[in-house]
Amino acid sequence: MQDNDPYIWLEDVQGEKALEWVEAQNEKSLARLESDPRFKTIRADAAKILTATDRIPYASYVAGEMYNFWQDGAHVRGLWRKTSLDSYKTDNPEWETVLDLDRLSADEGENWVYKGRDCLAPDYQRCLIRLSRGGGDAVVIREFDAASKSFVEDGFVLPEGKQDASWLDENTVIAITSHGGGTTNTSGYARMVRIWERGMPIEEARLVYESEQTDAFIGASVFRDGDDTHAFVQRRPDFFREQVFYIDDSGNARALALPDDVNFQGILQGDVIALTRSDWKAGGHTYPGGSMVAIDLADLIAHKAEPHMAQIFTPGDGQSVDSAGGVAITRSAVMLSVLDTVKGKLVKVEKSGGEWVATMLPLPENGSVQIADAGDDHDVVMLVAESFLRPETLYLIEGDQAPEAIKSLPARFDPAPYVSEQFFATSKDGTKIPYFLVRSKDTAFDGTTPTLLYGYGGFEISLKPDYVSPLVKTWLEQGGAYAVANIRGGGEFGPRWHQAALLENRQKAFDDFAAVAEDLIAGGLTSPEHLGIYGGSNGGLLVGATFVQRPELFNAVISAVPLLDMFRYHKLLAGASWMGEYGDPDDPAMRAVIATYSPYQNLKADGEYPEVFFTTSTKDDRVHPGHARKMAAKMIDQGHDILYFENTEGGHAAAANLLQRARLTGLQAVYLLQQLKDPQERKKASAE
Numbered sequence: 001m002q003d004n005d006p007y008i009w010l011e012d013v014q015g016e017k018a019l020e021w022v023e024a025q026n027e028k029s030l031a032r033l034e035s036d037p038r039f040k041t042i043r044a045d046a047a048k049i050l051t052a053t054d055r056i057p058y059a060s061y062v063a064g065e066m067y068n069f070w071q072d073g074a075h076v077r078g079l080w081r082k083t084s085l086d087s088y089k090t091d092n093p094e095w096e097t098v099l100d101l102d103r104l105s106a107d108e109g110e111n112w113v114y115k116g117r118d119c120l121a122p123d124y125q126r127c128l129i130r131l132s133r134g135g136g137d138a139v140v141i142r143e144f145d146a147a148s149k150s151f152v153e154d155g156f157v158l159p160e161g162k163q164d165a166s167w168l169d170e171n172t173v174i175a176i177t178s179h180g181g182g183t184t185n186t187s188g189y190a191r192m193v194r195i196w197e198r199g200m201p202i203e204e205a206r207l208v209y210e211s212e213q214t215d216a217f218i219g220a221s222v223f224r225d226g227d228d229t230h231a232f233v234q235r236r237p238d239f240f241r242e243q244v245f246y247i248d249d250s251g252n253a254r255a256l257a258l259p260d261d262v263n264f265q266g267i268l269q270g271d272v273i274a275l276t277r278s279d280w281k282a283g284g285h286t287y288p289g290g291s292m293v294a295i296d297l298a299d300l301i302a303h304k305a306e307p308h309m310a311q312i313f314t315p316g317d318g319q320s321v322d323s324a325g326g327v328a329i330t331r332s333a334v335m336l337s338v339l340d341t342v343k344g345k346l347v348k349v350e351k352s353g354g355e356w357v358a359t360m361l362p363l364p365e366n367g368s369v370q371i372a373d374a375g376d377d378h379d380v381v382m383l384v385a386e387s388f389l390r391p392e393t394l395y396l397i398e399g400d401q402a403p404e405a406i407k408s409l410p411a412r413f414d415p416a417p418y419v420s421e422q423f424f425a426t427s428k429d430g431t432k433i434p435y436f437l438v439r440s441k442d443t444a445f446d447g448t449t450p451t452l453l454y455g456y457g458g459f460e461i462s463l464k465p466d467y468v469s470p471l472v473k474t475w476l477e478q479g480g481a482y483a484v485a486n487i488r489g490g491g492e493f494g495p496r497w498h499q500a501a502l503l504e505n506r507q508k509a510f511d512d513f514a515a516v517a518e519d520l521i522a523g524g525l526t527s528p529e530h531l532g533i534y535g536g537s538n539g540g541l542l543v544g545a546t547f548v549q550r551p552e553l554f555n556a557v558i559s560a561v562p563l564l565d566m567f568r569y570h571k572l573l574a575g576a577s578w579m580g581e582y583g584d585p586d587d588p589a590m591r592a593v594i595a596t597y598s599p600y601q602n603l604k605a606d607g608e609y610p611e612v613f614f615t616t617s618t619k620d621d622r623v624h625p626g627h628a629r630k631m632a633a634k635m636i637d638q639g640h641d642i643l644y645f646e647n648t649e650g651g652h653a654a655a656a657n658l659l660q661r662a663r664l665t666g667l668q669a670v671y672l673l674q675q676l677k678d679p680q681e682r683k684k685a686s687a688e
Helices: 016-033 037-050 101-108 297-301 470-477 495-499 507-522 538-549 573-582 588-595 626-637 658-687
Strands: 059-062 065-070 079-084 096-100 112-119 126-133 139-145 157-161 164-169 172-176 192-197 206-210 217-225 228-238 241-247 253-255 263-268 271-275 280-282 285-287 292-296 309-313 319-321 327-329 334-340 343-352 355-360 368-373 380-386 393-398 404-408 418-426 432-440 451-454 481-485 531-536 556-560 612-617 642-647
Touching (some): 016 626, 037 470, 101 112, 112 164, 126 164, 164 217, 228 263, 241 263, 241 297, 263 327, 271 297, 271 327, 451 658, 538 556, 538 626, 612 626, 642 658
Antiparallel strands (some): 059 065, 079 096, 126 139, 164 172, 172 192, 217 228, 228 241, 271 292, 280 285, 292 309, 334 343, 343 355, 368 380, 393 404
16 A cells, blocks of 8 residues: 555644644645735635525424524524424524534533434434534534523433434434444444444443444434334345335334445335436336335345335436435425536325326526425425525425425525526537536627636535535626536436546546536636636536546635545545445556545646645545645645645534635635736736
8 A cells, every 4th residue: 555655644633743744734725825915805704605694594394383593793603492383484583592502512511513303203303413512523412402591411422423313202312423332434434333222331222233344324213104113124234225224113123125326315195206326127117227116125135035115217318306304395395406407306106096297496597405304293494596696595385386486595696697508518438418607698709717626526516506505606706617527437417427527437427527517618718727616525526527637727726625546435434435435445447546546646746736625624534634734735846836624623514604605715716816817917927
């Protein structure tokens, strides 16, 4: 492996030498960026937007009330609060605070970051609250009484860990934890699923299932289906395969005969609802990959050779079900967020007269439609519709009623001068790659427009036309153009689009991204001097690999919380869980493939690279900050220009609160302006 790697000491997250290096790089980068006169203005504008009190307070419908988690300038860590549905529909809801995270952090001397909760049906007053120290994935789980607004004395508590827990009943929890004598897998996640009775030490809780040490992770879910409650365990060997177990009344885990590449979604009216990732042949019928199916749960439990099943929705040409949060099951329907040439639609699927019927619901077109909230014990659904230039609008669906717009985000800038368009670039192998472009209507196509290209291209995650962020708002107002590439590896066209860039085909994602960059240049919008790229996490790998391979195309690169050393990614924190996406570097065949694109290994001292801005977080316990640290250190030693900023907290988001996010926005915007706009301004001034 890399025993002789001179930069491996930077993988010591809290090592004195490593932290000294981080401090020195932060000091140098901040001195340049924060001294720019534009920084304070941009940060203040971002903070104003992010903490504005007129934002939509997205909420969950729970037992007739609306629960919301809210952060603003006065509540940096946040408030968990509630109101009635009728009050929520008004312009000024009357909120009642349930839990104040700022006060809790001050009282307990902790930097708590709220990571959600699981509350006990049907009244949802007893909750298991997840709290993170500094924003990492590891959480403390504590039982909370929402009625008394206090943590339960001698209640369920799990010390910090990468873990989860859900209610089975008021005295029983299903917990996935390494506490109580368990161990973690190679990715650092808990392996053991236990049924834990109130008052019982976790060590004595009944072991239901233990996953393999090499598995990516394991999950447990509890669903309500009418008057019935069903619990399941999902073993994930990797991100895209799963084995589903049903927890019977005796607490035994019984395997269900489902293909290992289906995406299990839940239960509705006695049927398992699942999304297929490949063609599934059963009972003389083929269920196409990317379609939604319903399989009789009783038949699966009984291990019938041919369980009763039905195809409930099949996307048309250019369509896909958004697999990342685009499926919700209510008491009587399946709600699907469907992409149609990367533009959102909402489909409601119901069983009527024994047949499944799909209905397209009326919502604004040419944007994105996302399911904001739904529950399996009611038929109240919250949706959000938006586009690059159209602010978010929140829609309420109650039962069979049509979607009702109940809240809208005020416009954060004047959209009139801008236009949003969709184009297609041609990749190296001839594949047409869609991308969105937002620009001024009077843009001069003379190759001088400062342009920011964003991409991700992994894990079946789709990039949709969402309302502009504070960074993009600033960029557009400064005369820039913004492009979003829908490259292979994402889920924009379903499983096939994702699978096209998996494992040995990873290079296709980088080729697609470069093709979009080339199209922006060929069309006369911009030029390499004025073109920058931005990506985070897997997107950080994307921009890292692309600038190393095609440095002549760009003059700015933001690589945020990135993967970069692909020879060692599987040995760092949660990295082993991603081998289904990237492959195993210890396998000689995959190592040879990875060697062709891994940014860290492909850096050259004599390469002519654009200046790169790396950002990460010391508290990122998902993607190790060592990736960004090592890449930056190697580039510095080779004589290349870089900027580096590592936030001390924030987890994989690299920001623990809204004000930290505003600061990061300011740093990124100033860097982009300095790299892509200022050279043009200097040329104009010189010519004059």
